[in-house]
Amino acid sequence: MTFGSRFHAAVAARGPLCAGIDPHAALLHAWGLPDSVEGLESFALTATEALAAECAVVKPQSAFYERFGSRGVAVLERVIAVAREAGALVLLDVKRGDVGSTSEAYAEAYLDPASPIAADAITVSPFLGFGSLDPFVDAARKHDAGLFVLARTSNKEAPEVQAAHVDDGRTVTATMLDHLRHLNAGADPLGSFGAVVGATIGDTGEDFAFNGPILAPGYGAQGGTTAELPRIFGAALPNVLPSSSRELLRVGPSAPAMREAARRTNDELRTLLSRTAGQR
Ligand SMILES: O=c1ccn([C@@H]2O[C@H](COP(=O)(O)O)[C@@H](O)[C@H]2O)c(=O)[nH]1
Numbered sequence: 001m002t003f004g005s006r007f008h009a010a011v012a013a014r015g016p017l018c019a020g021i022d023p024h025a026a027l028l029h030a031w032g033l034p035d036s037v038e039g040l041e042s043f044a045l046t047a048t049e050a051l052a053a054e055c056a057v058v059k060p061q062s063a064f065y066e067r068f069g070s071r072g073v074a075v076l077e078r079v080i081a082v083a084r085e086a087g088a089l090v091l092l093d094v095k096r097g098d099v100g101s102t103s104e105a106y107a108e109a110y111l112d113p114a115s116p117i118a119a120d121a122i123t124v125s126p127f128l129g130f131g132s133l134d135p136f137v138d139a140a141r142k143h144d145a146g147l148f149v150l151a152r153t154s155n156k157e158a159p160e161v162q163a164a165h166v167d168d169g170r171t172v173t174a175t176m177l178d179h180l181r182h183l184n185a186g187a188d189p190l191g192s193f194g195a196v197v198g199a200t201i202g203d204t205g206e207d208f209a210f211n212g213p214i215l216a217p218g219y220g221a222q223g224g225t226t227a228e229l230p231r232i233f234g235a236a237l238p239n240v241l242p243s244s245s246r247e248l249l250r251v252g253p254s255a256p257a258m259r260e261a262a263r264r265t266n267d268e269l270r271t272l273l274s275r276t277a278g279q280r
Contacts, residue, residue, distance in 0.1 A: 018058065199242055237276055
């Protein structure tokens with residue numbers, strides 16, 4: 001089953017919220033844990049066990065694990081395994097991208113199920129040129145995995161590069177979305193090649209309908225709200241996966257409290273989706 005099909009089924013069953021598993025030092029402190037690999041492990045596994053049972057997708061941010069070297073990466077491997085056992089899809093936020101021959105090795109590391117750190121999908125950066133992502137595209141097709149390509153990120157510096165215009169007049173964002181439209185053409189119910197588009201970006205005039213999933217980070221702690229989503233995404237809203245890390249994790253360490261927060265947010269998002277579907 002392709003990633004796009006698994007994604008579509010998981011969101012239909014559990015709701016669109018993606019839970020970020022980002023063990024910031026400040027959160028470890030707030031949970032009464034040491035800023036050490038033991039603290040990381042306790043935080044990450046508690047959050048994953050709580051949220052992966054509730055959410056369609058969990059998104060660990062690799063940087064917070066890499067911070068502790070190989071022992072931190074070993075914790076990330078366990079997070080991936082635990083989340084999958086709980087029935088969640090794992091989207092690993094690693095934002096990889098390099099010259100083709102190196103991207104091949106990254107693709108093997110993160111998308112080949114034989115690798116201990118393989119996920120269902122990863123984030124990739126197209127800023128060495130979209131074609132530099134070919135090894136990731138090939139590996140995703142071979143292993144039924146997914147990709148989320150940076151298209152318009154949530155940070156305030158993003159427009160400098162991503163809203164710039166290329167020779168034919170399109171924005172960089174629109175160019176990336178056109179590549180994704182091509183990769184996802186004919187896929188049903190949804191393609192496996194997604195975009196990363198911040199929940200903070202306001203109205204850009206971009207057309208986000210490209211028959212693929214849209215990761216929308218920046219929801220919650222960075223100021224993105226449910227009410228803003230229709231203005232940003234328009235008709236593509238049903239394919240949007242709003243992603244919240246700090247806002248959800250601050251509710252911990254109580255597992256029932258984190259689960260309840262995720263459930264409430266999923267209910268709010270579902271209500272928005274049925275209201276906007278009624279308007280179309
Ligand atoms: O455009 C982007 C792409 C990725 N991120 C990542 O998402 C989370 C956001 O965390 P919050 O605590 O909910 O703000 C984090 O892992 C970022 O690296 C993003 O924020 N924006």
